[in-house]
Amino acid sequence: MRLRHIPGSEDFVANSHYVLSNPEQYKGAFSEKLFGNTNPLHIEIGMGKGQFIFEMAKRNPEINYIGIERYDSVLLKAIQRRKKQEPELTLTNLFYISIDARLLADVFAPEEIGKIYLNFSDPWPKKRQANRRLSSPVFLKIYKEILAKDAFLEMKTDNQDLFSYSLESLEECHWQILANTRDLHHDPVLNEGNVMTEYEEKFSSKGNPICKFIAKP
Numbered sequence: 001m002r003l004r005h006i007p008g009s010e011d012f013v014a015n016s017h018y019v020l021s022n023p024e025q026y027k028g029a030f031s032e033k034l035f036g037n038t039n040p041l042h043i044e045i046g047m048g049k050g051q052f053i054f055e056m057a058k059r060n061p062e063i064n065y066i067g068i069e070r071y072d073s074v075l076l077k078a079i080q081r082r083k084k085q086e087p088e089l090t091l092t093n094l095f096y097i098s099i100d101a102r103l104l105a106d107v108f109a110p111e112e113i114g115k116i117y118l119n120f121s122d123p124w125p126k127k128r129q130a131n132r133r134l135s136s137p138v139f140l141k142i143y144k145e146i147l148a149k150d151a152f153l154e155m156k157t158d159n160q161d162l163f164s165y166s167l168e169s170l171e172e173c174h175w176q177i178l179a180n181t182r183d184l185h186h187d188p189v190l191n192e193g194n195v196m197t198e199y200e201e202k203f204s205s206k207g208n209p210i211c212k213f214i215a216k217p
């Protein structure tokens with residue numbers, strides 16, 4: 001993602017009601033301590049401007065959501081957008097964490113997460129950068145630790161090479177691929193209830209087919 005640093009974004013994010021300033025305090029008890037319920041916890045890693053997770057939280061009040069984003073300039077945009085759409089602060093099932101996904105196991109306890117979404121993750125096309133891909137074995141190891149038993153990892157992308165790499169990476173780490181398609185929007189089963197992300201709208205409007213897999217460790 002092309003990124004322009006926005007001056008003041010760190011302070012804005014640090015003072016936002018929506019962003020957890022000390023997320024480690026909820027480790028192992030996010031649903032109970034933060035959301036005040038026992039609902040499942042789903043996270044999106046690399047949420048960008050947050051359109052997907054905001055819509056998911058609106059549609060599914062019985063699920064707790066946390067959006068993970070490492071750049072405060074991007075998180076700032078997500079918060080500004082959310083404030084416009086939700087001036088009355090009615091959504092109580094969605095918070096954000098400003099963190100690099102490499103540190104997820106510091107924040108979430110083993111088996112705490114019910115589902116992980118990766119949407120249009122940065123492709124890092126150079127081979128020497130492969131470990132930065134959010135579907136690399138480095139990250140799959142972290143996801144395996146924090147995902148609950150029988151919980152899923154779902155990924156969408158329009159990048160065919162990244163998708164192929166991700167499927168190989170899942171196989172290398174002995175994950176089970178439950179479903180996959182290279183043309184999500186024409187797959188009546190997988191596309192049912194699909195919530196589009198910003199990148200998905202942009203790239204599918206250019207005619208790029210969207211790939212998706214659902215997998216579990």
Ligand code: SAM
Binds near residue numbers: 068100101
């Ligand atoms: N998910 C959104 C969508 O589909 O419209 C945004 C996609 S954007 C290409 C990828 C986002 O992932 C960027 O905002 C980037 O900052 C974030 N990201 C990349 N690597 C990350 C990491 N290691 N930890 C947290 N966020 C990351």
